Amino acid sequence: MSATAIRFTSTGGPEVLAMTPVEVGAPGIGELRIRHTAVGVNFIDTYHRSGLYPLPLPSGLGLEAAGVVEAIGPEVLDFAVGDRIAYCWGSIGAYATERLIAADHVVPLPDGVSDDAAAAALLKGCTTEFLVERCAKIEAGQTVLVHAAAGGVGQLLVQWLRDTGARVIATAGSDAKAAIARAAGADEVILYHRDPVAEGVATLTNGAGVDVVFDGVGRDTWDGSLKSLKRRGLLVSFGSASGPVTGIDIAVLAREGSLFVTRPTMVDYFTTVEERRLGAAQLFARILDDRLTVSVGQRFALADAADAHRALERRETTGSTILLP
Numbered sequence: 001m002s003a004t005a006i007r008f009t010s011t012g013g014p015e016v017l018a019m020t021p022v023e024v025g026a027p028g029i030g031e032l033r034i035r036h037t038a039v040g041v042n043f044i045d046t047y048h049r050s051g052l053y054p055l056p057l058p059s060g061l062g063l064e065a066a067g068v069v070e071a072i073g074p075e076v077l078d079f080a081v082g083d084r085i086a087y088c089w090g091s092i093g094a095y096a097t098e099r100l101i102a103a104d105h106v107v108p109l110p111d112g113v114s115d116d117a118a119a120a121a122l123l124k125g126c127t128t129e130f131l132v133e134r135c136a137k138i139e140a141g142q143t144v145l146v147h148a149a150a151g152g153v154g155q156l157l158v159q160w161l162r163d164t165g166a167r168v169i170a171t172a173g174s175d176a177k178a179a180i181a182r183a184a185g186a187d188e189v190i191l192y193h194r195d196p197v198a199e200g201v202a203t204l205t206n207g208a209g210v211d212v213v214f215d216g217v218g219r220d221t222w223d224g225s226l227k228s229l230k231r232r233g234l235l236v237s238f239g240s241a242s243g244p245v246t247g248i249d250i251a252v253l254a255r256e257g258s259l260f261v262t263r264p265t266m267v268d269y270f271t272t273v274e275e276r277r278l279g280a281a282q283l284f285a286r287i288l289d290d291r292l293t294v295s296v297g298q299r300f301a302l303a304d305a306a307d308a309h310r311a312l313e314r315r316e317t318t319g320s321t322i323l324l325p
Helices: 043-050 115-135 152-164 175-184 197-204 219-228 251-255 273-288 302-313
Strands: 002-007 018-023 031-041 065-072 084-087 098-102 143-146 167-172 188-191 210-215 229-237 260-262 296-301 320-324
Touching: 002 098, 002 302, 031 115, 031 302, 043 302, 065 115, 084 115, 115 152, 115 273, 115 296, 115 320, 143 152, 152 167, 152 175, 152 273, 167 175, 167 197, 175 188, 188 197, 197 219, 210 219, 219 229, 296 302, 302 320
Parallel strands: 143 167, 143 210, 167 188, 210 229, 229 260, 296 320
Antiparallel strands: 002 018, 031 065, 031 098, 031 320, 065 084
C-alpha cells in the first residue's frame, strides 16, 4: 500500500529532508500497520538528520507518533483494527502517513488523551518519567535545577517534579520563556543569557547548591551544571541541544564535591513491554488527572518537516512540536 514519508539520502541541514512515496505493505508476524494522525518532533530527530547520531542511509526519521491501527499481522493478540495507539519506541520512521511497526512497541491510547497530546507528549513524557522516577529517584523536599524549562521536556519535568514535591529552579533564555517555566510550576527562574547559572543557584540556595541537575542542553551548560550541584549531587545529562559534551576530565567530579554524572537513554529504561506500558500509563494518568498539561506550541504539515527542524534548532519553539500528515 502506498504512502508518503520524509526521507533523507545524505546527512546535513534541514534541506536534506524530502517527502517521498513509499510502499508500506502488509504487516508481518507481530506487526501492525498504522495510519498516523499526529507525529511528534524531538531534538533527537535533528541529531539523526545531521549525522551526530549516525543512521544507515537512506533513512526515514522520527520516533514518535499517534494513529489508528489499519491492519494486524499474524500472532498479534492485544490490538484490533480501529484501535487508537501511540508509540515512541522501536525503529525510526514516524515521519510518514503510514508505516509498519512491531505491536510490542505500541501502547493503547485511553479515552480523554487526544492524538495531538499523545504525539506531543509520549516520548518527552516517558523520558520525564524515567528521569525523575527511576534515574534520579527524586524525593519530596529535594531542590532540582532544570535547564531549558520552557521546552517540551523542560515543561513536563517541571510539572512532574512539582507533583513529586521537589523545589524547582529553572533556566530559560528570555523573559517570555521564563514566564512559561513559571506557569509550569517553577519556583524560581534564572535567565541564563543574563545571569551566570551557578551564581544564581548559589544565591537561591544560600550557597548549598541543588541535589540534582537535569541538563538536556549539553556543551553550553556543562560547567554551570557541575558548579550548581551540592556535595555528592547528581548531574543527569540527557541531551545535547547545544552540542555534545567532549573531553571530560573525570577529576573535576572530585574537585567539585564528589559529584555523580549519568548520561541515560530511554532505550535502557524501557527494555520490555511491561516497562513501556507502565511508563506510558503513569504519563497518561497524570494527563487525565490534570496533573500534567501538554503544551503543543507548534503544528507543521508533514511536508514542512524541514521548517519544523529549523525552528527547533533556532530555539524558536516552546512546548512540543508536532507534524500533521
